[in-house]
Amino acid sequence: MKQLLILSGKGGTGKTTVATAFIKLLNAKGYADCDVDAPNLHLLMHQNTDKISSNYYGMNKAVIDSEKCINCGLCMEKCRFDAIENESDYKVNPFACEGCSLCEYVCPVNAIIMNKDVAGELMLYKSDAIFSTAELKMGSGTSGMLVSEVKKGLRDNLVTDEIVIIDGSPGIGCPVIASITGVDFILIVSEPSISGISDMKRIIETANHFKTKVAVCINKYDTNIKKAEEIEEYCIQKNIPFVGNIPFDNKAVKAINEGKSIIDEDTVSGKAVKNVYHKTISYLLEKENKLESIL
Missing domain, CATH: 3.40.50.300 (P-loop containing nucleotide triphosphate hydrolases)
Incomplete structure (x- = not known):
């Protein structure tokens, strides 16, 4: 074509x-x-x-397991995107996380994992013609x-x-x-x-x-x-x-x-x-x- x-x-x-x-x-x-x-x-x-x-x-996003986390704050200190917040415990803001996995690397107790993240929707229409589109x-x-x-x-x-x-x-x-x-x-x-x-x-x-x-x-x-x-x-x-x-x-x-x-x-x-x-x-x-x- x-x-x-x-x-x-x-x-x-x-x-x-x-x-x-x-x-x-x-x-x-x-x-x-x-x-x-x-x-x-x-x-x-x-x-x-x-x-x-x-x-x-899209890119994987970091998730912190609160049961494993020892609240050392190392992930928050090393994150260059300010994606980790600390209110009552440490959490990752998925909108700020760039999926670089540095926090996972520096965590001393393996409390952070990188999960698949749905970044958008692919849509295909097949009625009158093939129409391919998507929305991020x-x-x-x-x-x-x-x-x-x-x-x-x-x-x-x-x-x-x-x-x-x-x-x-x-x-x-x-x-x-x-x-x-x-x-x-x-x-x-x-x-x-x-x-x-x-x-x-x-x-x-x-x-x-x-x-x-x-x-x-x-x-x-x-x-x-x-x-x-x-x-x-x-x-x-x-x-x-x-x-x-x-x-x-x-x-x-x-x-x-x-x-x-x-x-x-x-x-x-x-x-x-x-x-x-x-x-x-x-x-x-x-x-x-x-x-x-x-x-």
Whole structure:
């Protein structure tokens, strides 16, 4: 299968709005939401049947056996994360514990053990299409590992050579890096603002590090024409495919608030995103088409 990843670098650019439109235009048989800190693709895709849930275990957490504990305080003294508290007895704050196991190592009476900890929930929907997603529990880490599990869930349950859409997370941290790994193409949804341009450049640099091809589109381009032109000029200078502008659209806001895609209604943004979709898919398949022409 071919994986098309949609990223933004900055939150709030309309990445999920574009991803939802792409899924519907493609009639995708498989898609995933890798924004495990705040997944929201399900709100627009309305997948709510045939759900398979499983626990995701992150780093182990320390637990103190109060019957063995001699109250020496060594664990509390050595913990660099201030995760051990002492009220009536010594206890570990699971939200502060980073799972380093130093306390277990220094305890003179083996009163501390490292237990498996449920760090999130993996969810797989199999009704109309294969939809893989997850939600990280508040205060938990290892988001990159959870993203990898989301993508694995999609791969393991979808046997097809067709294109799948992956809605990534904002930023350039662990979940984004895990999202980029192994994909065929990235569409970056930017916005015409100083922070939007800065974060777009950072995500392009991250994608270049992994040698993954990218294209750029601008959402709400007409809110700042000057900055939109700056983005287009940057793409020309860096030889990055620019696949189109999507205007700000009050009807789009209304559609999303009603849980609809922008292509479900008669919107100017919906018409624009269709052009972005066709150009992006053509770039994604360009390498394959060139290979076929050679053969």
